[in-house]
Amino acid sequence: MATAIPRPAIRARSVRRRTPLRNWLLFAALAGPNIALLIVFTYRPLLQSFHYSTLQWNIGSPTAISVGLGNYVDWFTDPGTPTTIAVTAVFTVATVGGGMVLGLLLAMLLNRKLRLRGAARTVVVAPYVLSGVAVGLLWLFVFDPSFGALSAMLRVVGIGSPDWYNDPQWALAMVIVVYLWKNVGYVALIYLAGLQAVPRDLLEAASLDGASPFRSFFSVVLPLLGPTTFFLGITTLLTSLQSFDIIRAMTKGGPLEGTTTMMYQIYQEGFDSGRAGYSSAIATILFLVLFVITVAQLRFVERKVHYS
Known part of the structure; x- marks a missing residue:
C-alpha cells in the first residue's frame, strides 16, 4: 500500500512554490515604478540623444538629414574645441x-569642540542648498570692479x-571661486560624518605609541x-563636469x-543656436567621458580603498 503524504508536508511544498x-x-x-521612470525619463532620452547626434537637425524643424558621424567630426575639428x-x-x-x-x-575644524559648533555647521552647509542662479547673481555684486565689496577691500x-x-x-x-563657495559645504558635511566614524581607541593607541597629531x-x-x-x-567629479547654473548666471x-565648458556649450548649441544634432553629439561625447572616468574609478581607484 502507498504511504500517504502528511498534510503538513503538502502545505510546505505549496508554500515553497x-x-x-x-x-x-x-x-x-x-x-517597477522606479524602473519605469528610469526607462522613460533617463534611458529613453539617452538613446534618443545618440540618434539625434547622427542628424543635422535644428530645433523646431520638421525635417532632419542623416549625417552619420559628421557632427562628431565637426566638433573635434572645430578650432574652438x-x-x-x-x-x-x-x-x-x-x-x-x-x-x-x-x-x-573645514570638516576637521567643525569636528572640534567649539562654541556655537552647530551654528557654524549650518553656516558652512547653507550655501549648498541655495539656488545656483541666485548665488551667481549675488556674487556678481561682490566681484564688481567698481562697486563690489571685493574691490573695496583690495583698495584698502x-x-x-x-x-x-x-x-x-x-x-x-x-x-571657480563661487562654485567652491557654494559646494564645499557638501564635501565638508560628508567628511565630517566620516571623521565622526573614526574609532577613538585607534587615535588613543597611536597617541600612546608616541605618534604626533600630524602622523x-x-x-x-x-x-x-x-x-x-x-x-x-x-560625486564631485560628475557634478563639476555637469555644472551649468553658476556659469549661466555670471558669465554666460x-x-x-x-x-565655456562642454556642458555649457551643449546648452549654447542646442538652445541659442538651435543646432540640436550638433548639441546632442557634444552631449554624447560628455556622457562617454563621464562613463569612462566613472568606470576607471570603480575599476582601479577602488582597489586602493580600505573598508573597515
Whole structure:
C-alpha cells in the first residue's frame, strides 16, 4: 500500500512554490515604478540623444538629414574645441581638488569642540542648498570692479581689482571661486560624518605609541577616510563636469569663451543656436567621458580603498 503524504508536508511544498512568485510580485510592485521612470525619463532620452547626434537637425524643424558621424567630426575639428576642453579640464580639476581639500579642512575644524559648533555647521552647509542662479547673481555684486565689496577691500590695501568680467582667465577664476563657495559645504558635511566614524581607541593607541597629531592623521585618519574620499571623488567629479547654473548666471560662457565648458556649450548649441544634432553629439561625447572616468574609478581607484 502507498504511504500517504502528511498534510503538513503538502502545505510546505505549496508554500515553497508560492514564495518565489510572491517575491517577484513584491519586487515588481516596489521597484517597477522606479524602473519605469528610469526607462522613460533617463534611458529613453539617452538613446534618443545618440540618434539625434547622427542628424543635422535644428530645433523646431520638421525635417532632419542623416549625417552619420559628421557632427562628431565637426566638433573635434572645430578650432574652438581645444579651448573648450582646456576650460572644462581646468574648471573640473580646480573645483574637485579644491573642494576636497577645503572640505576636509573645514570638516576637521567643525569636528572640534567649539562654541556655537552647530551654528557654524549650518553656516558652512547653507550655501549648498541655495539656488545656483541666485548665488551667481549675488556674487556678481561682490566681484564688481567698481562697486563690489571685493574691490573695496583690495583698495584698502592698495591693490587694484582685476577685470573679472572682461579677462577670460580672471572670469574663470571668479566662477571657480563661487562654485567652491557654494559646494564645499557638501564635501565638508560628508567628511565630517566620516571623521565622526573614526574609532577613538585607534587615535588613543597611536597617541600612546608616541605618534604626533600630524602622523596620526596621515597614518590613521586619512586611510580610514578612504571610502568617503572615493565616494566624494566620484560625486564631485560628475557634478563639476555637469555644472551649468553658476556659469549661466555670471558669465554666460564668456568673455571670449573663457568660461565655456562642454556642458555649457551643449546648452549654447542646442538652445541659442538651435543646432540640436550638433548639441546632442557634444552631449554624447560628455556622457562617454563621464562613463569612462566613472568606470576607471570603480575599476582601479577602488582597489586602493580600505573598508573597515
